[in-house]
Amino acid sequence: MADEVRNDLKYTETHEWLKIKDNKATIGITDHAQAELTDIVFVELPTVGKVVNKGEELCVVESVKSVSEVYSPVGGKIVNVNKKLEDSPESINKSPYDDGWLVELEIKDRSEVDKLLDAAAYKKSI
């Protein structure tokens, strides 16, 4: 099984990744998560402008047999969503860290970022 963990990203125990740049976070699901789900066939994205708290449902990712909620690792306002996933949800399987990103979020509270896992800690958890 492919279990790529990238060093420049932050992670959660529930298999989300975050790429932090200034006060923005790009969020997706990890290579481990996509391999567990396999065959992602549908993504329900949130609307841009929506404000979510840490731990709230961010979007829904469906495989043929399963429905999985993705929870927001940090709180903030959604500023961009990966519309391309509506027509090619399989990008999450093929490229979980690049083409398969889910949403971009304006981080409300930077201190929440400090509580995320780094690559080494995430690697240990899977």
Added chain:
Amino acid sequence: MVNRSPLYETQKKFGAKFIEFAGFEMPIQYSSIIDEHMAVRKAVGLFDVSHMSNVWISGKDAVKLLGLITVADATKVPPNMSQYSEILKEDGTIIDDTIFMNLGDKFMMVPNAGMNQIVTNWLKEQIKKHKLSAKIEDVSKDFAILAVQGPRSKETLQKLTKVDLNNIKFFGCQYGEITGVKCIISHTGYTGELGFELQINPTKNAEKVFNAILEAGEEFGIKPIGLGARDTLRLEKYLMLAGNEFHGGRTPLEATLGWTVNWDHDFIGKQALLKQKERGDFDRLTCLVCIEKGIPRHGFEIQNDGKNVGVVTSGTLSPCLNIGIAIGYVHHDLRAEGNILDIIVRDKPVKAKIVKPPFVPKDWAQKNLENVYNSQ
């Protein structure tokens, strides 16, 4: 306690991911549900379905018993033929759907996974009540069951047996040997494709057969298939899954299985069915294809103008059609082909059109997919 197939270790070796289904830890998938699904539609796949039950029915009143407890007239099922049918309660609701095989000396019934006790108890009760001379043996643990399905299934299996598979009619069954292992071979399946099922006793022989079939099918691209693809394959063909479609007490008429009912014989539940048939005012299983994005799932509500008019019993993304499909009970006035209803997916209505079953017709794969073997 969770049961396991006698092939559990073999499945693990082939990379199976497991789920619990009807009290059994079974493979949900090996590689990918979509790849496995397509392998069966295009060529051939191998399923372990040992979680299904096995019940021997014998004795001088065996035929009488089968006629009484199913909607089929068992006198019409000659030796070496099998029959799909339903077992009903007095009120006409389905206890289980099943296949029974006439093997000449006795009958083998194959109830659903986890249904062996309920069905054998029901049968024994009826034997007593109707003073019949028949013997019931629950041998579910003594049999492994393999299914070889897909347009290349016959060629694959023919390499391993002296039995001429061309002589086994659709729904035919007989004793035979596969790679030297004694089993019951039947021309049946749950995928809508050409296919065969093997009942293997003792179960320790199953691994040899499993491996031999994978080897024989290698040139055709055979894959081991999990329950995930088994479900999507059957759903595209509008084949019922008892735990979904009959849940909560449904009759064969509601489940659009009226065609399986032989009205010319007496059976348990007949009076209730006749009454229901006369009334005609009941919800029936209906096929819906989403015309908007979204995947219907078991239990989702079906609405018309914001009013509840039905419920989804099974739904998935169809790997062949690449769109959401659902079957569900819909109010009898709203079932016209082409009618558009809403399926409520996480509080949002997704438009779906009523279509005629099955979702994927017999020649669909031939016409629409590349590299499909023509077994005709």
